[in-house]
Amino acid sequence: MKLHSHSLRVLHRWIGLIIGLQFVLWAGSGAMMAVLDMEEVAGGPRPKPEQSRVTEVDRWPLIQAQLGSEPVQALSIRPLPGGQVYEIRTPDGIRLFDAETGRLVTINAALASQVARDAYPGSAPVKAVHSLREVTLAVRNHELPIWRVDFADEKNSSFYVSGATGALLERRNDSWRLWDFFWMLHNMDYVNRTSFNHPLIIIVGFAAVWLAISGVYLLFRTGWRSG
Numbered sequence: 001m002k003l004h005s006h007s008l009r010v011l012h013r014w015i016g017l018i019i020g021l022q023f024v025l026w027a028g029s030g031a032m033m034a035v036l037d038m039e040e041v042a043g044g045p046r047p048k049p050e051q052s053r054v055t056e057v058d059r060w061p062l063i064q065a066q067l068g069s070e071p072v073q074a075l076s077i078r079p080l081p082g083g084q085v086y087e088i089r090t091p092d093g094i095r096l097f098d099a100e101t102g103r104l105v106t107i108n109a110a111l112a113s114q115v116a117r118d119a120y121p122g123s124a125p126v127k128a129v130h131s132l133r134e135v136t137l138a139v140r141n142h143e144l145p146i147w148r149v150d151f152a153d154e155k156n157s158s159f160y161v162s163g164a165t166g167a168l169l170e171r172r173n174d175s176w177r178l179w180d181f182f183w184m185l186h187n188m189d190y191v192n193r194t195s196f197n198h199p200l201i202i203i204v205g206f207a208a209v210w211l212a213i214s215g216v217y218l219l220f221r222t223g224w225r226s227g
Contacts, residue, residue: 043171
């Protein structure tokens with residue numbers, strides 16, 4: 001079936017309109033992401049990391065007795081509010097033990113709240129602490145269990161703490177949420193907001209190539225007409 005120049009021009013015009021709108025979104029979202037203060041987007045200045053120190057009391061025999069026959073895949077000692085912990089990875093997951101007492105440490109709401117307060121660059125109080133039931137966009141690159149600690153500030157700050165390790169995972173606020181919205185427009189991933197290789201952006205990319213080729217074809221097909 002032969003496509004006439006008139007039909008091709010109509011198709012070229014409509015696809016050009018769609019691609020043009022997307023180019024506006026790309027340019028606008030890219031400009032907005034550049035305008036936003038990245039330190040503010042990241043949650044403000046980060047506190048200096050506390051250095052881990054080796055405890056003078058050897059509690060490893062007590063910890064090993066609690067592990068039983070579980071094979072240890074990785075071991076490290078690191079700080080948590082109130083002291084140091086052994087972080088031990090086994091086939092069943094990660095377990096934390098107090099480096100001073102050898103007791104099992106559980107990341108509960110109070111401890112997660114303290115981790116978030118220590119990382120918060122301000123004086124606003126904690127408003128609420130929630131255990132996430134599902135992974136949200138704010139922590140899309142992490143796995144449950146996760147605690148969300150909300151602060152009573154103007155930025156609607158929410159800090160996310162791992163329920164397994166007690167590590168601070170993410171610091172989110174209104175600036176980040178705005179940046180993430182423009183990021184979604186920029187990479188056209190309207191579901192997960194992470195991929196540049198999804199079908200929609202690939203289709204738009206090939207459509208842009210087709211638009212350029214068809215434009216050159218129409219230029220030589222119809223030629224220049226004098227006014």
